Amino acid sequence: MLGPSVFKKLLLASCVLALPAVTSVALADPVEQTKGRFEDKFRQLEGEEWPTPTDYRNAAGEPGYRYWQQKVDYRIKASLNEATRTLTATQTVTYKNNSPDTLRYLWLMLDQNNYKRDSIAQLTDTVSSSKEISVGEVRRVKRMQVWEGGFNDLKVTAADGSALAFTLNDTLMRIDLAQPLKSGESLTFTVSWSVPLPETKVVGGRSGYECFTKPGEDGNCIFLGAQWFPRLAVYSDYEGWHNKAFIGSGEFTLEFGDYEVELTVPADHIVSATGELLNPGEVLTAAQQKRYIEARTASSPVYVVTPDEAAAAEKSKATGTKTWKFRADNVRDFAFGSSRKFIWDAMGVKNADPAHPTVMAMSFFPKEARPLWDAYSTKSIAHTLNVYGKFAFAYPYPTAQSVNGPVGGMEYPMITFNGPRPVKDKKTGELTYTERAKYGLIGVVIHEIGHIWFPMTVNSDERQWTWMDEGINSFLQFQAEKEWDKDYPTRRGEPKSMVEYMLSENQVPIMTNSESIPQFGNNAYGKPAAALTILRETVLGREKFDFAFKEYSRRWQFKRPTPYDFFRTMEEASGTDLDWFWRGWFYSTDHVDIELADVKKARLNTRDPVVEKAWEKVQDDAQPDSLTAARNTGKTVVETDPATVDYYNTDDKWEPTVKEKKKYADLQKDIDPDLKEALAVKDNFYNFTFRNKGGLVMPVILKMDYTDGTSETVRIPAEVWRYNPAQVTWQHATLKTLKQAVIDPLWETADADVSNNAFPRKIDEQRFEVREGEDGPNRMKDDELVVTPDSLKTQPKKADKK
The missing domain is CATH 2.60.40.1730 (tricorn interacting facor f3 domain)
Known part of the structure; x- marks a missing residue:
């Protein structure tokens, strides 16, 4: 059994994570290295922030065989x-x-x-510094x-x-x-x-x-x-x-x-x-x-x-x-x-x-x-x-x-x-x-x-831990409201509702004592409710989440759970390592902002000079002329003087040479079967570069729209970030041609900036409100004003009447 003082020291250690981050990186301490600064967002909480299991509360997150309460x-x-x-x-x-x-x-x-x-x-x-006071x-x-x-x-x-x-x-x-x-x-x-x-x-x-x-x-x-x-x-x-x-x-x-x-x-x-x-x-x-x-x-x-x-x-x-x-x-x-x-x-x-x-x-x-x-x-x-x-x-x-x-x-x-x-x-x-x-x-x-x-x-x-009742309850309230009316105007539970708070400098981790929370509603109600929605819909899926949540509820009915009992039960019953999720959502002030930074398309080089030269010609033709070349419309020397034309001017650079053709023919005579099979692949290979700008690692939901009118969505687990939590490149092969890609298309991860989620970038459509009447007073028409450079910066002054 951990004594109360030891437990409080462990809790205090976790509160180091409660300090607001100046930047989006490294709220948690990085693993020590001789060089570099690698941050392992997937390191395990057991034995670090979490208390050691006891006979009263076991490692599975349930009451131990010696559990008691008064x-x-x-x-x-x-x-x-x-x-x-x-x-x-x-x-x-x-x-x-x-x-x-x-x-x-x-x-x-x-x-x-x-x-x-x-x-x-x-x-x-305490009171605010405002000069007003309400009735x-x-x-x-x-x-x-x-x-x-x-x-x-x-x-x-x-x-x-x-x-x-x-x-x-x-x-x-x-x-x-x-x-x-x-x-x-x-x-x-x-x-x-x-x-x-x-x-x-x-x-x-x-x-x-x-x-x-x-x-x-x-x-x-x-x-x-x-x-x-x-x-x-x-x-x-x-x-x-x-x-x-x-x-x-x-x-x-x-x-x-x-x-x-x-x-x-x-x-x-x-x-x-x-x-x-x-x-x-x-x-x-x-x-x-x-x-x-x-x-x-x-x-x-x-x-x-x-x-x-x-x-x-x-x-x-x-x-x-x-x-x-x-x-x-x-x-x-x-x-x-x-x-x-x-x-x-x-x-x-x-x-x-x-x-x-x-x-x-x-x-x-x-x-x-x-x-x-x-x-x-x-x-x-x-x-x-x-x-x-x-x-x-x-x-x-x-x-x-x-x-x-x-x-x-x-x-x-x-x-x-x-x-x-x-x-x-x-x-x-x-x-x-x-x-x-x-x-x-x-x-x-x-x-x-x-x-x-x-x-x-x-x-x-x-x-x-206010979030254990208010946050969990707000999550279930969200479910009940949506079962009351599909258009119910819910306040909390939708991940996107937490974006503004998660960008706030006034944010503290969810795992903060109730008396020390500046924004009580956002921290103890809204953010944990959104986190649990994401855990249910995006990370675990409904079947695994619902089973684990019901198991937690059953285990601790009429008993006294701690956050660690909840965390452990959800992991143990769902069969999923969630330490990264608790660390990001409950122990840090990181936010979600994953950018689809780049998409590159590639095909395998067939080594056939006819095929490859034709591909190179298509790429070259697609390149625009330079502005100088476009404006130089006069005849060149080579065009006006036949004596300047030699072998190099007459050779078709897109036509394979004899040497290139022979090399390919020799390859076909004794080609490795695996290589032959690989060279025959016609798929397009797309490399997607994801950049984690918010610091909070999350699954990447990638929707790909193809030129044939079809779409495909791949749900990439959060473990894609395990080697580098800042930037990764992920590959997808398909016979189809990609027209556009977007991550988090349903805004299910509380992504703070969806403008960088699409590639190519989408134009943000808005509406301007038209003001009626003049745009404002025209000071030059007001003969009561003395218009000077200084007067335009200060309050207008009355002119002396003559």
Whole structure:
């Protein structure tokens, strides 16, 4: 087993590759040589950037025979105070130490503490050098002067009721144990606390509340609870305690466990939460319960809580409270949404998991989200369950939920928060939605529900390697969007969408810690999604990729993979060496720009002087006269004076000599059979020179168009660059005559400059927009201007009037 410190040193070594390259060459260290500077882009990562396999994680990329992970169970009772917008709660935690180590303390995550004024997140928040500030930024500054978030009234007690000492460290809490917790033992303790919910649209965040208090609105609120309880930090075989503070970007890796949660909320609230509702008879009307049962077998969404029922609740605002009880098994987190504004629709989706043959796809949304949410939210959930189930594994839980509120998009086990809504027409006052809003909702629901696979089930470390959940999920979202509508306006997944970012000086390698990524969307979402598309479509092909990806998903379902487990599994299951691909796409800032620099055509020399002389004459005739020869139209001396003509002037240089004919005749008498066969070959030999200008080695997809109207495409593996990653010449023989050649004709490799992909070069066709009116002011016509060379360089000056 590698200790955490050794692992971190290996990771640090790989970060040397994270420095942006000044040129397109040599981001990785070249192999040492006595002379020259050969860069081996195919050298193996094993034992270099990657940690050594262990009994916990083997060399094939799967959990080893001694793999372990901790288990944490929670029993939580919480109350929502709508007036103060505060949660008060108590939880009993049972921690099972499955590690081989003895633990003397436990680390818990208090992520809401990033709203504390003295938190790392708040004190290190930076702004741009712009001279402007938005209204939203001003509102946040003023709110943070009077409001402070974070956990309050913390108290920790052991099972016997005695107090347990604890220490706060920014967004982390260390509990010191009265007795060491040995391997295989369990510990139960209780934590109580309160936490004010943030107004999300003012101070930001992944949870909080939104109140509809503008003129003409109903005055009610939507509450979204996430990161709302102290959660056990991860203790793993490769990192030990995962105790990196939450600064704002790196999301939440957690331990699996079973949850029993009671949420006490205003009596007229409807609650959506992780897990299954245990007491529908206590919180739903008889009609709502009946509609919920009907929804399980419905072919389209059925209202469980109707728009009319939600509208009545908005107006009446009942007093008192109700307690909603939920249970969720083998999940890594718990979140909820609560509001009297919620309309609730649902439908059952057939599922391949025998434990959950029907999954309840459900959406919760206010009237402000209609008619967009009625039409698309729950159906988008159902579509996601089908597509992701095909690519990875059957959905492993009984419910999948989409909740509308102030959070644009966030995921938790069995529940997601999604933001898009229609807009009110300024003339009619009706709620209508744009095409952008429609696809925005479908896309975000697919993405966030998809996260229930990655990382809510395949439990990667989001705080360290964001791309493992966001990038992989964006890749699968791309697949689901294209299966929704072939013309779906996808944002991420197409390789060509990453060209601009991969040319950026502000780019860092994908294998960069989440808190250190300047362009989060491009780096953690877009580039890995494009890379996986290329891996599936271009490098491996769909059959090999899909088999390997499904194997990775199966191996690490309900377990905690690292990037190296993903890399190794994809190689091992596909039977393909991909170290060059990981190095280029995940460890470097190289980009793809492969130029078709030259094409040369050759035929074999037949040694027959008649044939070869005729070929030479054709080549000579094809050469144009020089400009001087073309202009010299007068008679020459040889043409006007016959006495100057001798043997050399009368000899036909294109006619084979007697000596040449005899030499060829002698060759035919005793010719080697292999040579005779070779000389009879009539093929054209085309030598294609490929130049790697971007530094990132890739397969070369070469399309050849012939004069007979046919075409041929050859997919040359990336190993063509193994001897020289900068420039190679590749040969193709054919009886056909080449008219034109182009590389990457479908732009499938994210090639940054397609203008150098064709030979001969193609003319880039464009359109100029014609400006209406004059091109601009004519200063010479303006008698108010004193026109001088200096005045043309500066602001115009008024002339003195006489």
